[in-house]
Amino acid sequence: MAISSGRYLRPGALVGSLAVLAVGAVLSACGSASSSSPTTTSAAAPSTTAAPSTTAAPTTTAPPAQNVALELQTGKMAGKSGWPRFVPSDITVKSGSQVTLTITSYDDGTAPLTSALASYEQIQGGTETVDGTATTSIPNANIAHTFSVPDLGINAVIPVTAKGQKSVTVAFTFTPSKTGTFTWHCFAPCGDGSDGMQGAMATMGWMEGNITVS
Ligand SMILES: [Cu+2]
Numbered sequence: 001m002a003i004s005s006g007r008y009l010r011p012g013a014l015v016g017s018l019a020v021l022a023v024g025a026v027l028s029a030c031g032s033a034s035s036s037s038p039t040t041t042s043a044a045a046p047s048t049t050a051a052p053s054t055t056a057a058p059t060t061t062a063p064p065a066q067n068v069a070l071e072l073q074t075g076k077m078a079g080k081s082g083w084p085r086f087v088p089s090d091i092t093v094k095s096g097s098q099v100t101l102t103i104t105s106y107d108d109g110t111a112p113l114t115s116a117l118a119s120y121e122q123i124q125g126g127t128e129t130v131d132g133t134a135t136t137s138i139p140n141a142n143i144a145h146t147f148s149v150p151d152l153g154i155n156a157v158i159p160v161t162a163k164g165q166k167s168v169t170v171a172f173t174f175t176p177s178k179t180g181t182f183t184w185h186c187f188a189p190c191g192d193g194s195d196g197m198q199g200a201m202a203t204m205g206w207m208e209g210n211i212t213v214s
Contacts, residue, residue, distance in 0.1 A: 043190055064097065067095060073087055074106050084145065094169075095176050098175045100168075101171070101172045107160065111189050111190035112140045114195075146187045151183075156172035
């Protein structure tokens with residue numbers, strides 16, 4: 001039986017074919033490598049996130065200083081016979097704020113402290129000036145009134161007006177550190193009755209009132 005020559009491959013032809021295939025593979029590899037486009041990894045767009053706020057950390061700045069003006073009216077001025085009065089009687093201030101109470105007094109009558117309250121001659125819980133002069137206490141014989149807030153440790157003292165003067169000005173500076181509503185009193189016996197503790201001294205809105213620290 002005849003064998004078809006077509007079925008035979010010469011060894012040389014087989015080697016040549018493999019070589020061609022190998023070269024093609026290399027070319028293919030090269031082509032593949034060269035044709036692959038460069039990585040165009042587009043850099044991610046810069047984040048548009050806002051930069052962190054550069055707001056400075058809160059500081060513990062004290063509240064602004066406050067000025068509160070009070071008038072100390074005599075009985076005649078206050079409109080009720082014989083009753084002296086602080087006007088206004090109720091005031092509000094801010095905790096942590098330096099407060100300057102300016103008290104203008106028109107009272108030329110004295111009301112010396114009783115021995116039990118003699119410590120109220122001393123200025124306490126703040127600094128006081130009398131007509132601009134720094135003062136640490138007022139001699140008892142010259143005291144007309146006090147502006148005292150025991151709950152705040154405060155005591156300002158108001159002397160009588162000097163002879164020939166219409167008024168005396170006391171400036172008292174303090175910085176309240178607690179909040180609440182506290183009662184202030186005058187401790188000089190400037191009211192009615194044999195002990196001077198009645199009338200204006202026993203009536204809210206006259207020789208006592210409220211100071212609210214918010
Ligand atoms: Cu008084």
